[in-house]
Amino acid sequence: VERIVLVDPRSVYAASKAAQEHLTAAWARQTGGAVVALRYHNVYGPGMPRDTPYSGVAAIFRSALEAGRAPRVFEDGGQRRDFVHVRDVAAANLAALDATGTGTGWRAYNVASGRPVTIVEVATELARAADGPPPVVTGEFRLGDVRHVVASPTRAETELGFRAAVGLTEGIAEFAHAPLRG
Ligand code: UD1
Secondary structure, three states: OOOOOOOOOOHHHHHHHHHHHHHHHHHHHOOOEEEEEEEEEEOOOOOOOOOOOOOOOHHHHHHHHHHHOOOOOOOOOOOOOOEEHHHHHHHHHHHHHHOOOOOOOEEEEEEEOOOOOEEEHHHHHHHHHOOOOOOEEEOOOOOOOOOOOOOOOOOHHHOOOOOOOOHHHHHHHHHHOOEOOO
């Protein structure tokens, strides 16, 4: 059955992700090779890079708290993301390698916890765990940002046997004191 899927990336970053999947799908078709596309959601955990525009919000909040500053939450803080711990991401990579050792074709999986949270919840929990100042909601916004980014983890669970194991409360408690890099 022919399926037409319209992909409409909203940002340069999103367009680059879609392009990578299209390239690997074409490669798999032409060579008979196997590709597993892992769609990481918002990864956090020990060893995250410090405060850079590419760091991800968890590291930005963590760096602010380390400097004694309040985390600055954009929009109204109600935007949702799916935070997945770096150890779970490592497990998903291993599960994908195990599952596809002899396969062919192209398949994509969300690497997500399946438990989306608001950004203000993450900021509040991290600030509490770090014993720092509570977040400030600034009302700023980034052009091209998607309001809610959520994902179903079901396919990764049924086909790869991957299920995120680190809960956010536990992960944030560790991350509040874990070393950053760079
Ligand atoms: C990710 C990418 C981003 C890309 C977007 C496409 C990274 C780090 N970010 O963003 O480049 O454009 O996917 O969908 O790879 N926030 C704050 N305060 C801050 C920084 C961010 O409240 O100081 C909020 C943002 O408004 C957003 C949320 O935190 O709602 C998450 O931001 P971020 O960590 O950059 O991840 P994505 O938005 O998923």
